[in-house]
Amino acid sequence: MSKKDRIEEMDEIKDMMSQDETFANEEVTDSISESNEEEEEESASPEELMEIELGKEKDKFLRLFAEFENYKKRTSKERIDLFRTAGQEVITALLPVMDDFERALKELSKSSEKDLFKGVELISNKFKETLKAKGLEEIKAKEGDSFDAEIHDAITQIPAPSKKLKGKIIDVVEKGYRLGDKVIRHPKVVVGN
Secondary structure, eight states: OOHHHHHHHHHHHHHHHHHHHHHHHHHHHHHHHHHHHHHHHHTOOHHHHHHHHHHHHHHHHHHHHHHHHHHHHHHHHHHHHHHHTTTHHHHHHHHHHHHHHHHHHHHHTTSSOHHHHHHHHHHHHHHHHHHHHTTEEEEOOOTTOBOOTTTOEEEEEEOOSSGGGTTBEEEEEEOEEEETTEEEEOOEEEEEO
C-alpha cells in the first residue's frame, strides 16, 4: 500500500471518528434540551407549546437535510473514484502483454524481416495509444536517476560501478505505470550501493 493510499485511508478513518463524536455530542445535547423543554412545557401556554414543537420539527428537518447532503457528497466522491479507476483491473492485466510486445520488437529488430517488424510495431503502437487514451502513462525511470522508494521497487542492490551512481538507479528491469494519479505497477530497478 503506497503512502498516498495510507494517508487517504487515515483521513477516512478520522472523518468517521469525527462523525461518531458529532452524533454522540448531538445525543447528549438532545437529552439535555429535552429535559429543559419538558420543564418549559409544563408551565407554557398552548401557543408556546406549538412554537416548541415547531422548533423541534425544524431541528429534525435541518439535521435530516444535513445528513442527506453529506450522503450526496460521499456517494458523489465514491462514484468519481470508481469512474477514475474503473478499468484498473483490465489495464493491469494488459501490462504483461505490453511487455511482451516490447520484447518481441527488440528481437524482431535483430532479424532481417523488416516487414514483420513494421507490422508488429504498428500493432504495438496502436495498443500503447489505446491504453494511453484510457489514462495509462509510463513512469519514467532510467539509469542515473535518484532512487525513490515511493515510486520505484528495488529488486536488488549491486556495487555501484562509479561513485556518482551510488544510491541511484543502475538498471530498469521492468517499466512502471500510473493510471491517473495512482501507481498501478512500480518500476522494478537495480540500485547501486
